[in-house]
Amino acid sequence: MxxxxxxxxxxxxxxxxxxxxxxxxxxxxxxxxxxxxxxxxxxxxxxxxxxxxxxxxxxxxxxxxxxxxxxxxxxxxxxxxxxxxxxxxxxxxxxxxxxxxxxxxxxxxxxxxxxxxxxxxxxxxxxxxxxxxxxxxxxxxxxxxxxxxxxxxxxxxxxxxxxxxxxxxxxxxxxxxxxxxxxxxxxxxxxxGAAAPGPAGHPEIRQALAVGPDGRPVIDREALAQDQRVTAAMPDDVETLRKTDPRSALDWRLAQREVLTTLLDAGARIVDQLPGRGYLLHRTAGAGTEES
CATH class of the missing domain: 3.40.630.30 (Gcn5-related N-acetyltransferase (GNAT))
Incomplete structure (x- = not known):
């Protein structure tokens, strides 16, 4: 071999x-x-x-x-x-x-x-x-x-x-x-047979999409519009959620759609997935944002 x-x-x-x-x-x-x-x-x-x-x-x-x-x-x-x-x-x-x-x-x-x-x-x-x-x-x-x-x-x-x-x-x-x-x-x-490469260290970043106290999606539109680095969460088990609470599952679909399409259309890239925080996205300066 x-x-x-x-x-x-x-x-x-x-x-x-x-x-x-x-x-x-x-x-x-x-x-x-x-x-x-x-x-x-x-x-x-x-x-x-x-x-x-x-x-x-x-x-x-x-x-x-x-x-x-x-x-x-x-x-x-x-x-x-x-x-x-x-x-x-x-x-x-x-x-x-x-x-x-x-x-x-x-x-x-x-x-x-x-x-x-x-x-x-x-x-x-x-x-x-x-x-x-x-x-x-x-x-x-x-x-x-x-x-x-x-x-x-x-x-x-x-x-x-x-x-x-x-x-x-x-x-x-x-x-x-x-x-x-x-x-x-x-x-x-x-x-x-080793574990998958772990997430790299990242500075503290805001969540453009987070899991609320009731398990429903919460969008931080300020972070969505301004921050160069954000995370976009997802529910722990959307497949079960579709069966037990289809309205909540649909809310997650629409919230994630808004956040990810907004960021990707503005030039952001998904660069990682962080445990408990979801997708990590980087948006370069000048791509939908302004730096002072």
Whole structure:
């Protein structure tokens, strides 16, 4: 394994710890199993499907990324599909779903995806994720070294699955520069099994979006308009909140939308995620603010 290139070495190490083998899928039997995993993860009702097996077959046949993660018994426990892109990155990762029976399988797929791309001369991967789900943001920013770059309002429109039904489908576009300094640091940690690189020290900063005493969002519009460094919080568990208090979940969606679109449109960048404080954003002088 000493002669194995770094991307493959990282991918193999992460997959071994997760107890899975990640490989490309072939044939309709495997495509049907992958589609069934997506439907189970997204809790699709009778008669519906998250992604047609035939579409997965067509994507794989035309050279795109369609893989499954298999446990020691040979059963598929996760699947992922991505397609080549001329947009923000050379590959757009559309969907990844895991059944939750194998810890670390999502990471195993992403590091396999990185190796697959670099083998083909693809230097960046993009995907969308729900910016209110803190564990996804942490995984993308800290575990992978990707960077959120653009807020997309109601990107998918109304979706009928149990996870997204009844809420606007706002998404954050993340871009993973596969050989960037953050990605290489994350790869080194992943290869060794070390914790994700911790947040760097930051001076005291104000929260443009905070969690109020009642758990609802609170916007500090002065910080939003003026401060060069701010944080934007998110609820601890918005997925549960959608079920127990959908009005509060919607309030969080709209508040985060206002704060992040305002900041990103003014030239701010999301540079980190801080435990208990959410996204850390830096806005350079002259980008929507004035310095004396």
């Amino acid at each position: 000493a002669d194995t290139p770094e991307p493959e070495r990282v991918a193999l190490a992460v997959a071994e710890r997760a107890g899975v083998e990640v490989r490309e899928l072939h044939g309709m039997t495997e495509m049907h199993r992958a589609a069934a995993i997506f439907d189970e993860v997204w809790d699709i009702g009778p008669g519906g499907t998250e992604m047609q097996p035939g579409l997965l077959q067509a994507l794989a046949h035309s050279g795109n990324y369609v893989v499954g993660a298999f446990d020691a018994s040979g059963g598929m426990v996760a699947a992922s599909a991505a397609f080549l892109s001329t947009g923000d990155a050379g590959l757009h990762s559309h969907i990844t779903g895991a059944l939750g029976v194998s810890k670390g399988v999502g990471g195993a797929i992403k590091w396999h995806q990185r190796a697959w791309c670099l083998q083909r001369g693809i230097g960046a991967v993009a995907w969308t994720y729900d910016p209110l789900i803190s564990r996804n943001a942490w995984f993308n920013i800290r575990r992978l070294g990707a960077r959120p770059v653009r807020y997309l309002v109601d990107f998918y429109g109304e979706m009928p699955d149990a996870i997204n039904a009844g809420q606007p489908t706002d998404r954050m576009l993340a871009v993973w520069e596969l050989l960037s300094s953050p990605a290489l640091a994350a790869a080194a940690a992943a290869a060794s």
